[in-house]
Amino acid sequence: xxxxxxxxxxxxxxxxxxxxxxxxxxxxxxxxxxxxxxxxxxxxxxxxxxxxxxxxxxxxxxxxxxxxxxxxxxxxxxxxxxxxxxxxxxxxxxxxxxxxxxxxxxxxxxxxxxxxxxxxxxxxxxxxxxxxxxxxxxxxxxxxxxxxxxxxxxxxxxxxxxxxxxxxxxxxxxxxxxxxxxxxxxxxxxxxxxxxxxxxxxxxxxxxxxx
Amino acid sequence: xxxxxxxxxxxxxxxxxxxxxxxxxxxxxxxxxxxxxxxxxxxxxxxxxxxxxxxxxxxxxxxxxxxxxxxxxxxxxxxxxxxxxxxxxxxxxxxxxxxxxxxxxxxxxxxxxxxxxxxxxxxxxxxxxxxxxxxxxxxxxxxxxxxxxxxxxxxxxxxxxxxxxxxxxxxxxxxxxxxxxxxxxxxxxxxxxxxxxxxxxxxxxxxxxxxxxxxxxxxxxxxxxxxxxxxxxxxxxxxxxxxxxxxxxxxxxxxxxxxxxxxxxxxxxxxxxxxxxxxxxxxxxxxxxxxxxxxxxxxxxxxxxxxxxxxx
Numbered sequence: 014x015x016x017x018x019x020x021x022x023x024x025x026x027x028x029x030x031x032x033x034x035x036x037x038x039x040x041x042x043x044x045x046x047x048x049x050x051x052x053x054x055x056x057x058x059x060x061x062x063x064x065x066x067x068x069x070x071x072x073x074x075x076x077x078x079x080x081x082x083x084x085x086x087x088x089x090x091x092x093x094x095x096x097x098x099x100x101x102x103x104x105x106x107x108x109x110x111x112x113x114x115x116x117x118x119x120x121x122x123x124x125x126x127x128x129x130x131x132x133x134x135x136x137x138x139x140x141x142x143x144x145x146x147x148x149x150x151x152x153x154x155x156x157x158x159x160x161x162x163x164x165x166x167x168x169x170x171x172x173x174x175x176x177x178x179x180x181x182x183x184x185x186x187x188x189x190x191x192x193x194x195x196x197x198x199x200x201x202x203x204x205x206x207x208x209x210x211x212x213x214x215x216x217x218x219x220x221x222x223x224x
Numbered sequence: 225x226x227x228x229x230x231x232x233x234x235x236x237x238x239x240x241x242x243x244x245x246x247x248x249x250x251x252x253x254x255x256x257x258x259x260x261x262x263x264x265x266x267x268x269x270x271x272x273x274x275x276x277x278x279x280x281x282x283x284x285x286x287x288x289x290x291x292x293x294x295x296x297x298x299x300x301x302x303x304x305x306x307x308x309x310x311x312x313x314x315x316x317x318x319x320x321x322x323x324x325x326x327x328x329x330x331x332x333x334x335x336x337x338x339x340x341x342x343x344x345x346x347x348x349x350x351x352x353x354x355x356x357x358x359x360x361x362x363x364x365x366x367x368x369x370x371x372x373x374x375x376x377x378x379x380x381x382x383x384x385x386x387x388x389x390x391x392x393x394x395x396x397x398x399x400x401x402x403x404x405x406x407x408x409x410x411x412x413x414x415x416x417x418x419x420x421x422x423x424x425x426x427x428x429x430x431x432x433x434x435x436x437x438x439x440x441x442x443x444x445x446x447x448x449x450x451x452x453x454x455x456x457x458x459x460x461x462x463x464x465x466x467x468x469x470x471x472x473x474x475x476x477x478x479x480x481x482x483x484x485x486x487x488x489x490x491x492x493x494x495x496x497x498x499x500x501x502x503x504x505x506x507x508x509x510x511x512x513x514x515x516x517x518x519x520x521x522x523x524x525x526x527x528x529x530x531x532x533x534x535x536x
Contacts, residue, residue, distance in 0.1 A: 023486030024405045024514035026456065041248060054247045056478060057451035059408075066489060066515045067522060067533045139452065139478030142250045142359045146452055146478075158480055160464045164429075174480065175451070182250075185358045186433065188463070188480065200250075202349055202361055208249055 034136035109190035143182030143200030150176035162188035238363035240353035257496025265339035268296035270383030275343035284327035300333030333396035409482035488514035
């Protein structure tokens with residue numbers, strides 16, 4: 014298996030380019046199951062490993078990553094349920110919907126119809142606890158991130174960037190234009206299963222009216 | 225065995241070990257923003273480096289003790305008082321029931337660490353007691369301390385009266401030069417060499433998540449269309465508005481802005497002391513040199529802090 018190592022990620026980071034989110038998730042899982050890494054984190058098209066440079070040099074780490082990637086995996090595939098995400102689109106709940114629609118030359122109704130039309134999949138978790146990156150990326154709904162990230166975005170905010178939808182589980186800073194808000198609680202530290210969504214899970218957005 | 229918070233300051237949190245190994249779920253590291261100072265304070269009261277201690281921000285904290293114990297303070301330059309009498313940083317301070325400790329406003333640096341013999345009791349989430357305020361995790365009910373909070377102390381340990389030896393008092397400055405490596409998207413900067421050896425300024429937009437850096441006009445060739453990618457404390461992002469953003473201990477786990485540099489592991493610990501208005505130069509290091517210098521730094525500090533390789 015040929016791994017595409019990025020030439021330089023940082024003194025204690027190794028980045029491996031992947032074809033897409035599924036490959037990234039599967040490689041990351043494989044590495045977490047085999048090997049002593051501080052962190053193994055999948056992106057949309059990469060996996061980054063943080064390793065302990067006090068005990069391992071780069072060549073050894075890369076060699077172990079190659080070996081880990083070739084270990085036999087169990088092959089078990091878990092079937093995940095489809096989750097419905099109720100969304101209030103636009104208005105105060107989605108302050109950037111107007112801006113997004115103007116850029117895409119769509120009415121708000123057209124945008125909502127397109128956004129709720131198809132089935133999606135959780136590409137990755139990241140950003141803050143429970144934040145979900147939802148794919149596949151939709152060319153027709155592609156807008157850039159905000160050039161100046163917001164200092165605070167409300168919990169439950171639904172953002173869109175580069176055609177992907179992002180669900181903010183927690184309030185905090187954010188760079189994605191916000192199109193709506195969900196009442197679904199995506200992260201609950203007190204629960205035995207704190208993370209509601211996980212990579213690979215299928216989901217749909219359901220329009221539950223305007224704010 | 226409690227300590228009452230009389231004045232909570234701007235943001236005072238309990239921090240312990242970083243929450244390592246859960247970034248793939250979106251859970252940041254947290255832990256002390258200046259782990260070296262926390263380790264130094266813990267050392268003076270007989271604790272291991274990451275035993276839960278109090279981290280203060282800029283304005284300090286005032287505590288009243290309902291138990292006999294010993295404490296120590298390390299970090300930012302700040303006047304401290306025990307029952308109105310000055311006490312120094314970097315020294316074991318025996319306290320008695322009823323005593324009042326004031327950690328004053330930081331004059332240089334940002335954060336102080338108050339360590340208690342035996343440590344503070346704290347909530348645990350995913351194997352760590354560190355507070356992560358945005359998600360309400362760890363520490364004291366997942367939040368910053370408030371006036372009137374009663375902190376619980378763990379059983380005190382026997383500890384000698386110590387002072388941090390002169391060679392191990394990490395200097396807190398207004399001018400910082402931190403060793404830095406290139407990262408995944410450095411090559412996309414219009415002028416990568418501009419990153420290094422120039423004076424950047426720490427902006428007011430500065431907290432435990434990260435620090436905006438001013439003093440340049442940094443743009444990248446291909447800003448649009450970057451796939452969300454893993455990020456870590458120490459990563460420097462280039463968001464495209466000309467500034468740079470240096471990620472700190474509570475930083476998010478992924479981001480879509482180009483990652484143009486990463487502070488070398490050995491120079492990450494001062495992140496918590498970079499103060500708005502301070503100057504910062506990023507000094508370029510190869511990955512091999514950064515690793516070698518980390519080994520040297522560990523060898524030096526081991527003499528005073530035996531578990532230094534788990535601190536920095």
